[in-house]
Every structure is written in structure tokens, then in C-alpha cells.
Amino acid sequence: MKTLREFIAEHEVRRRAQACYQCGACVGGCPVGRWRGDFNPRRIMEMIMRDELEQLIRSEVIWLCTACFTCFDRCPQKIEVTELITQLKNAAARLGNIPEGELKKAGVIAKDGWAGLPVSRTLKQRAELHLPELDHDGEMAELKKLIGTVSRVGVLRHERSSSDKEEQGTD
Amino acid sequence: MVDALRQPRIELMTLTEIASCTGYVGNFRVTLEKKPRFVEDLCNACRDCIEVCPIKVPSEFDLGLAPRRAIYQPFSQAVPSTFLIDMESCIHCYKCVDVCEKHAINFSQKLEHIEVEVGAIILATGFDIFEAEALSAYGYGRYGNVLTSMDLERLLDPAGPTQGEVIRPSDFGTPGRIAFVQCAGSRDLNHNEYCSGYCCMASLKAAIHIKDKYPESEVAIFYMDIRTPSKGYEEFFRRAREAGVLFIQGKPSELAPTASGDSLIVYTEDRSLGRPLEWTADLVVLATGAVPSSGTEELSSRLLVSLGENGFFREHHPKLRPIDSPTEGVFFAGAACGPKDIPYSVAQGSAAAARASRVLMNDWLVIEPIVARADSALCRHITKKCGICATRCPFGAIQVEPGQAARITPAKCMGCGTCVAECPTGAITQAHFSDMQIFTQIQSYLSERPEDKILAFMCWWCSYPGADNAGVNHLRYAASSRGIRVMCAGRIKRDFVYEAFRRGAGMVLVSGCHSQDCHYLTGQHWAERRMNAMPLRLERMGISPERFRVEWISAAEGRKYARVINEMDDTLKRLGRFRIRQENEAAKAVLDKKLAHVPDIVRASCERAEAL
Numbered sequence: 109m110k111t112l113r114e115f116i117a118e119h120e121v122r123r124r125a126q127a128c129y130q131c132g133a134c135v136g137g138c139p140v141g142r143w144r145g146d147f148n149p150r151r152i153m154e155m156i157m158r159d160e161l162e163q164l165i166r167s168e169v170i171w172l173c174t175a176c177f178t179c180f181d182r183c184p185q186k187i188e189v190t191e192l193i194t195q196l197k198n199a200a201a202r203l204g205n206i207p208e209g210e211l212k213k214a215g216v217i218a219k220d221g222w223a224g225l226p227v228s229r230t231l232k233q234r235a236e237l238h239l240p241e242l243d244h245d246g247e248m249a250e251l252k253k254l255i256g257t258v259s260r261v262g263v264l265r266h267e268r269s270s271s272d273k274e275e276q277g278t279d
Numbered sequence: 280m281v282d283a284l285r286q287p288r289i290e291l292m293t294l295t296e297i298a299s300c301t302g303y304v305g306n307f308r309v310t311l312e313k314k315p316r317f318v319e320d321l322c323n324a325c326r327d328c329i330e331v332c333p334i335k336v337p338s339e340f341d342l343g344l345a346p347r348r349a350i351y352q353p354f355s356q357a358v359p360s361t362f363l364i365d366m367e368s369c370i371h372c373y374k375c376v377d378v379c380e381k382h383a384i385n386f387s388q389k390l391e392h393i394e395v396e397v398g399a400i401i402l403a404t405g406f407d408i409f410e411a412e413a414l415s416a417y418g419y420g421r422y423g424n425v426l427t428s429m430d431l432e433r434l435l436d437p438a439g440p441t442q443g444e445v446i447r448p449s450d451f452g453t454p455g456r457i458a459f460v461q462c463a464g465s466r467d468l469n470h471n472e473y474c475s476g477y478c479c480m481a482s483l484k485a486a487i488h489i490k491d492k493y494p495e496s497e498v499a500i501f502y503m504d505i506r507t508p509s510k511g512y513e514e515f516f517r518r519a520r521e522a523g524v525l526f527i528q529g530k531p532s533e534l535a536p537t538a539s540g541d542s543l544i545v546y547t548e549d550r551s552l553g554r555p556l557e558w559t560a561d562l563v564v565l566a567t568g569a570v571p572s573s574g575t576e577e578l579s580s581r582l583l584v585s586l587g588e589n590g591f592f593r594e595h596h597p598k599l600r601p602i603d604s605p606t607e608g609v610f611f612a613g614a615a616c617g618p619k620d621i622p623y624s625v626a627q628g629s630a631a632a633a634r635a636s637r638v639l640m641n642d643w644l645v646i647e648p649i650v651a652r653a654d655s656a657l658c659r660h661i662t663k664k665c666g667i668c669a670t671r672c673p674f675g676a677i678q679v680e681p682g683q684a685a686r687i688t689p690a691k692c693m694g695c696g697t698c699v700a701e702c703p704t705g706a707i708t709q710a711h712f713s714d715m716q717i718f719t720q721i722q723s724y725l726s727e728r729p730e731d732k733i734l735a736f737m738c739w740w741c742s743y744p745g746a747d748n749a750g751v752n753h754l755r756y757a758a759s760s761r762g763i764r765v766m767c768a769g770r771i772k773r774d775f776v777y778e779a780f781r782r783g784a785g786m787v788l789v790s791g792c793h794s795q796d797c798h799y800l801t802g803q804h805w806a807e808r809r810m811n812a813m814p815l816r817l818e819r820m821g822i823s824p825e826r827f828r829v830e831w832i833s834a835a836e837g838r839k840y841a842r843v844i845n846e847m848d849d850t851l852k853r854l855g856r857f858r859i860r861q862e863n864e865a866a867k868a869v870l871d872k873k874l875a876h877v878p879d880i881v882r883a884s885c886e887r888a889e890a891l
Binding site for chain 1: 416528529531547548554
């Protein structure tokens with residue numbers, strides 16, 4: 109398995125962050141940062157530039173990014189902030205560093221196709237807005253197919269369990 | 280401007296544009312297009328016509344914040360003070376004609392073409408303001424209470440549309456909280472990459488002015504860096520802080536209207552505290568930077584003066600010749616070649632006048648004797664469409680017209696030799712750097728034990744002084760190198776490299792300035808393009824590509840020069856004399872064929888040198 113350094117080097121994460129001049133435009137527009145003061149894309153870029161990668165990978169903060177791309181849109185230096193944070197998440201996942209909550213969320217999506225099943229209030233609102241009825245089973249079949257081809261959920265599970273085994277000393 | 284108008288030896292031609300320009304330094308022939316004013320110089324600016332004119336259109340000078348009439352004076356200090364009529368909005372009611380006591384109004388004025396002969400041209404075309412509508416997240420034009428610094432400047436002017444009162448456009452009230460957003464469109468790869476330089480000082484000035492006039496108001500400047508490098512500027516920054524202006528470091532990401540709709544929320548990060556900040560402002564001022572003035576591109580093609588990457592005019596050399604254009608006899612003043620503040624523009628104006636007078640004072644122009652000459656008998660352009668030389672010349676010294684041989688104006692030629700190297704028929708030669716001279720030098724350097732030699736082609740301004748720097752600093756490098764100095768890397772033909780290998784050279788180095796430092800603007804670029812495919816070509820002939828190297832070495836990089844030569848010497852030794860000789864022997868037939876077009880006179884010169 110690749111080390112963190114190798115993964116970061118392969119995706120040129122540091123090089124792609126280096127032109128950042130720390131203006132904070134990403135922070136001002138970030139919808140997550142507005143509610144969670146500990147999520148600060150500028151600081152994440154700064155930490156990448158300062159090579160504090162282990163700390164980033166271990167922190168749960170990177171998982172707060174919703175990948176809305178507002179930061180990339182606003183960045184005056186065209187730094188691919190969202191993309192770089194995604195790479196950090198990928199690196200963390202490869203190293204089995206996924207927060208329990210994220211893993212649970214992924215599991216729910218894999219099982220139900222949705223992050224959360226619609227509650228009765230949602231269904232009522234949909235009816236009021238004349239939206240079509242939800243076809244859960246039909247959508248599910250398609251989603252399962254999609255998940256089977258693109259999702260990393262299965263891989264995550266596998267890597268997680270294999271790294272657990274390694275820790276226990278059994279192969 | 281008024282002084283210029285009064286000075287008898289200055290002829291001021293307003294509403295006039297350059298239509299075309301021919302000739303060269305000392306002998307420019309410029310055709311001017313003088314647009315009609317429809318008002319004769321008799322006008323004494325009494326304003327009677329303005330009173331009767333029924334048309335109101337937004338005033339350009341007041342940025343649409345106030346109206347003007349169809350007959351108008353752009354602004355009260357305009358030079359000349361003569362009024363003019365804007366024919367696009369005039370409805371030809373002729374009320375102004377009736378009321379004018381001086382009978383100055385003349386609707387029959389026509390566009391005039393005037394031809395003048397001048398010795399030098401100074402371009403002082405200024406700049407335009409970046410159009411803030413492009414910054415969609417800031418909503419200029421969409422949110423009424425977002426202004427640009429130029430809009431604010433009009434409001435702060437005691438003679439302006441509000442008599443100097445700062446008002447909110449939405450309700451004409453006095454704003455209590457004012458936010459300045461710095462670098463609006465500047466230092467931004469999505470808009471203008473450069474720093475406009477003056478916006479920091481402009482915002483500081485406006486902020487102090489507002490604090491002075493409205494002490495109760497709260498003024499915040501959102502900035503990335505405050506740049507105050509000139510004399511007295513940093514002190515002015517302190518004055519702003521002392522006046523109570525709030526400085527918040529962080530580039531605002533977006534502006535959004537408040538729930539009531541009148542005010543705006545500035546969404547940014549307060550970098551000093553490292554947390555997001557929402558600052559409510561009654562009025563937001565975008566510190567918009569400078570962009571090239573609208574006619575720059577057209578003017579550049581009419582005058583054959585090249586533009587730089589940002590669309591401003593390009594200086595001959597950014598450090599050493601900042602006033603001169605690459606076209607001899609054309610100079611710059613002010614923001615024509617990049618954003619500038621007032622003191623810098625004034626200094627540059629004086630410098631440009633002095634540079635121009637140097638041309639005008641003399642009956643003769645002394646040029647370097649290294650100019651290029653085209654042999655009309657050999658020029659391909661007579662029969663085929665070629666014109667490569669003209670596209671390579673960064674100084675506009677070469678004219679090509681269909682069916683005629685290329686014509687080089689010696690007064691414009693700077694002597695880089697790029698056209699000489701690029702000419703497909705060898706019709707162009709450069710005095711003192713002719714093929715004959717360079718081939719003979721190659722022959723001389725490689726007359727003995729050529730396989731032990733590194734033949735280095737170096738440019739005049741960077742890599743040769745770089746080698747010199749290595750010597751002056753007593754750096755050790757292999758004694759196997761032999762240098763041939765040309766004016767610019769752009770002069771180095773592929774044939775020189777082939778000839779060197781044909782003569783059995785061990786290694787060949789092509790060197791020149793770094794691309795941004797090229798003393799002939801684009802010579803290095805063409806050299807690099809030419810040499811890019813060289814290793815592959817050599818490899819096909821059986822010559823190891825590591826025997827050929829291209830390096831860009833500046834005049835200060837003696838250490839790099841020594842390193843490159845030493846590395847090349849190591850390669851030379853590693854490959855060994857035997858292998859080099861073998862490779863050269865194998866490639867000889869192909870090289871002979873490649874160089875078959877070299878004129879006999881060049882070969883004869885080499886033979887004469889050989890005989891010596």
C-alpha cells in the first residue's frame with residue numbers, strides 16, 4: 109500500500125496548493141465554515157504548504173467539506189481547493205483513516221441508496237408541491253448499479269477490515 | 280493641460296486619433312483623424328447653449344451619476360474649454376445655434392484627415408478602469424449600494440453630482456458603515472493577474488476623506504496586502520489608522536443584501552482571527568484596478584508597437600529601457616505600458632520628453648553597425664508568400680509586401696539576427712555576425728582535436744557575461760570549452776550546430792538569456808523553438824543527444840555556466856574520444872547533405888582560414 113507521502117506526491121497536492129496567497133476568499137464564501145469555525149479551507153491550504161499532512165489526515169475536519177466548489181469558484185489564484193481536500197480525504201481513506209460517522213453514512217447510502225430515508229413530513233410536502241411520488245425500489249436498482257461501478261464503499265470496507273486485521277496481527 | 284495649450288511650441292489636437300503611421304525614427308509620417316466638434320474655437324464657454332438644449336444623457340465624466348446635455352463640456356477643467364456636440368444624442372433642433380451669440384456652432388464640420396511629419400512619438404494613452412460587473416460575486420450593477428472607487432471619487436468631488444456629499448444610491452441617505460474591497464479584479468487570475476498599484480493609496484485617501492467629513496461613520500478596508508512603497512505612502516497609511524479606519528485582512532468572497540435589502544453583508548475571513556466574518560455595510564466601494572485603455576490594441580497595430588502579456592504596451596526592456604518602445608523613436612509616458620500612480624507617471628512623462636528630444640536634437644541618428652540586410656535577389660517572398668522574417672522581428676523593422684523582396688529599415692533594426700537565422704533561403708545577413716564569420720569561427724575552434732572540444736554559442740548580454748562572471752570569480756571549469764559570441768540566441772542557426780558536429784565537435788552548447796530577460800524581447804523564444812527538436816534530429820543521425828545542450832544562463836550565473844561546462848565535460852569524457860569520432864564519422868554524410876546549401880563563399884572563407 110502507498111504511504112501518505114507517496115499518495116500526496118503522486119497527486120501533486122503540495123505543488124497545486126503552493127500558489128495560494130492566503131487571502132481567505134475561500135473562507136468567506138464557505139457554507140460549512142459559516143457554521144463550523146474549525147473548518148477553514150485557507151488553513152487547510154496553509155497546512156498543506158507547510159507539510160503538516162499527517163495532522164490533516166488524522167483530523168476529522170477535512171470530512172466536513174461538502175464539495176460545493178464555492179472556494180474554487182471564488183479563488184483568485186485558481187487553486188483547486190475542493191479537489192485538494194478531496195485528495196486528502198482519499199489519502200485518509202487509503203490509510204484507513206475514515207471517521208466512524210462517515211463510514212456509517214457511506215454504509216447507509218450503500219444499503220438504502222439515500223443518505224436518509226424520507227420522513228412523512230417530507231412526503232407530505234412533496235405532495236403539496238405536486239412533485240412526483242418517490243420510486244424507491246426503481247431508483248434503488250439503478251443506484252445499486254452505480255454504486256457497484258463507481259463507489260468506493262466496498263473498497264473502504266475492505267481496507268478498513270484488512271487494516272484492522274493487520275493491527276491484530278492476523279493476515 | 281492648460282499650460283500645454285498656452286505653450287506656443289506645443290500644438291494640442293484634441294478629439295484626434297492616429298489613423299496610420301509609416302516611416303521610422305526621425306521620419307515618421309502620421310495620418311491623423313480629427314473628429315468634428317461642431318463648435319468652433321470662438322466658443323467662450325458661456326453655457327447659454329446648455330440652458331436651451333433639450334436632451335439629457337448620462338455624463339461620461341460623472342460615470343452616469345449625473346446628466347449632461349447633447350451640447351456639453353466634458354468637465355469644467357476640460358482643455359480646450361470649447362464645447363462640443365454629441366451627434367449621437369443630438370436631435371438637430373438647432374436651439375443652440377439660435378442662442379449662441381458668438382455664432383460658434385457649426386453643424387457642417389466634417390471629419391478631417393491631417394498628415395504630419397514627426398521625428399518621435401510618445402504614447403501617453405493612459406488606462407481604463409476595470410469593469411466591475413465582471414465580478415459577479417460582488418454584484419456591481421445588481422446591488423445599488425455597491426460603487427467602484429471611481430464612482431466614489433465623483434461623489435467626493437465638491438464640484439461633482441452631489442457637491443461632495445457621500446450618499447447611498449438606494450435612498451440618498453448618508454451611509455453609516457462603509458466597506459472598501461481592495462484588489463477588485465486585480466491580482467486575480469480570473470481577471471487581471473497584475474497588481475494595479477495605485478488602488479491601496481486611492482482607498483486610503485478616500486477613507487481618510489470620509490472619516491474627516493463624517494467622523495461618526497465607520498469605515499473598514501478589506502485588504503490582502505496594503506502596498507505603500509513610495510515616498511510618504513506608509514506615513515499616509517498610518518494616518519488612516521490614526522483617523523480610525525478599520526483594516527480587516529481578508530479578501531471578501533461575496534456580497535449579499537441584508538434582509539431589509541438596503542444594506543449589504545460582506546462575507547469574508549478575518550485572517551488575523553482566523554475565522555469567518557460577516558460585516559454589514561451601508562455602502563461598499565470596490566477598489567477596481569486599471570486595464571489597458573480601449574484603443575490600445577488598435578493603436579499597437581497601427582504603429583507596429585508590440586503589446587505585452589497584460590495588453591499594455593511592452594517596454595523595450597522592463598528594467599533597462601522602461602521608457603522606450605521596441606520600435607525605435609516611439610516612447611511611453613504614464614500608464615500606457617502598465618498601471619502607474621501620479622508621481623511615477625509625471626516622472627515618466629519627463630523622461631519620455633527627454634528621450635524624444637535626444638532624437639529631435641540631432642540631424643543624424645547613430646546606430647549600431649550590426650544591422651541585418653536582405654538580399655532581394657535571394658528573397659523567396661518575390662515568388663512565394665513567405666514573410667517569416669517580418670513575423671520574427673520584434674521591432675517592426677522588416678516590411679514585406681506581396682511580390683516584393685523583404686525590406687529592412689536599418690534605423691529600426693536592433694541587430695539581434697533572429698531574422699537571419701529564420702530566413703529559409705539565407706537572403707538575410709547580419710553585418711559583423713555573418714554566416715561566413717561564424718562558420719569560419721567554428722572552423723578555427725575545431726581545427727585541432729575537435730572531439731575534445733565543447734563549442735558554446737553564447738548571447739551578447741546574458742550568457743557570455745555569465746561565462747565572464749565565472750572567470751572573474753575564479754571559478755574552475757573545464758578548459759575544453761570554446762565560445763562563439765552572437766548578439767542574441769535568436770541568431771544561432773541550426774546549421775551552426777550541424778557544422779560544429781560536421782567538423783567533429785565533441786559537444787555543442789547553445790545558450791542565451793532567460794526568456795523573460797531577452798534583450799531582444801523574443802529572440803530567446805525563437806531560439807528555444809528552433810532548438811527544441813534538435814536532440815531528436817541529432818539522434819536520428821546517430822549523434823548521442825546528450826552531446827547537445829541548451830541552457831539559459833543570466834549574466835550573474837557564472838556558477839551555473841561553470842557547472843554546465845563541467846557537466847558537459849564529464850559527458851565528453853564518459854562517452855570517450857573513440858565513440859565521438861565514430862558517431863561523427865557515421866553522421867558525416869547526412870550532415871554534408873544538410874549543409875550542402877551553404878554558399879561557396881562561406882566554404883571558401885573557411886578554407887582560407889584553414890590554410891592559415
